[in-house]
Amino acid sequence: MTISVAVAGASGRMGTLIQQIIANSENLKLHAALTSTSSPEEMLGADVLIDVTRIEASEKNVAFALEHGINAVVGTSGWSQERLTGLEQRIPEGRGVIVVPNFSVGSVLGTHLATIAGKFYDSIEILEAHHDKKVDSPSGTAVRTAEAISAARGSEPVPPNADQRSRGEVVAGIPVHALRLRGVVADQQVIFGGTGETLTIRHETFSNTAYTQGIQLALEAATTATGLTVGIDGLLGIGAAA
């Protein structure tokens, strides 16, 4: 079966990569390439929408797709837990959306390992670095990682004293520090402090091609997805942390 895909954010870094993946795939074909000046109607008739835009546009694109019977894959960052909860309630019966904070296999594994380690430490911080063209901070991956660590622990670590400056943005009790630098693609370190030791779980992305496998998996799964799925953990066979 050939899956026809509408790409929103087609003129961007991720949109360009996704069109290359579609062109190289035997079971994917491009239905429409949408940019900020496109009408959402261009996605009509697609089997799946994949959205890699900005959060405001992403919310509108996903709503339009669902209204018109199109399942969606979302790579855009900024889908907070509050937005995800709202989205889940709006997905019609029989339709599905897969929101993927990070398509890279190594990043998914890094976050999974961090949820295991988080139960053994009360002192946890995240340091993420991205290219200087990234418009959002902290990264969607860092937010998801902090939320997943606290959920797996069953409690949020005690955040730093609010009187201190330069301690990052606290997400689910975990300070997140963001760097935006030329020369970097994406890099995340989750640092755990214990008695006389630290543990660092680090994932480095050197090329956007790291997202290829996850994008393919998500597009193939989206045609039959129902309800809300967050992340590609299940598609990779990674279960909930023990």
Ligand SMILES: NC(=O)C1=CN([C@@H]2O[C@H](COP(=O)(O)OP(=O)(O)OC[C@H]3O[C@@H](n4cnc5c(N)ncnc54)[C@H](OP(=O)(O)O)[C@@H]3O)[C@@H](O)[C@H]2O)C=CC1
């Ligand atoms: N999940 C993951 O693994 C990854 C997620 N991302 C996320 O994907 C998103 C895109 O990243 P990237 O490709 O680097 O960004 P770019 O800035 O390179 O591209 C953004 C794209 O979105 C479009 N766009 C911007 N504003 C709007 C709007 N208001 N309405 C419709 N379209 C709009 C742009 O169109 P135009 O050219 O017309 O302005 C462009 O096509 C970001 O949120 C980023 O964090 C990035 C990498 C990996």
Ligand SMILES: O=C(O)C1=N[C@H](C(=O)O)C[C@H](O)C1
């Ligand atoms: O904008 C990016 O580049 C990335 N965005 C995503 C995020 O915000 O986590 C995924 C990855 O880190 C690259």
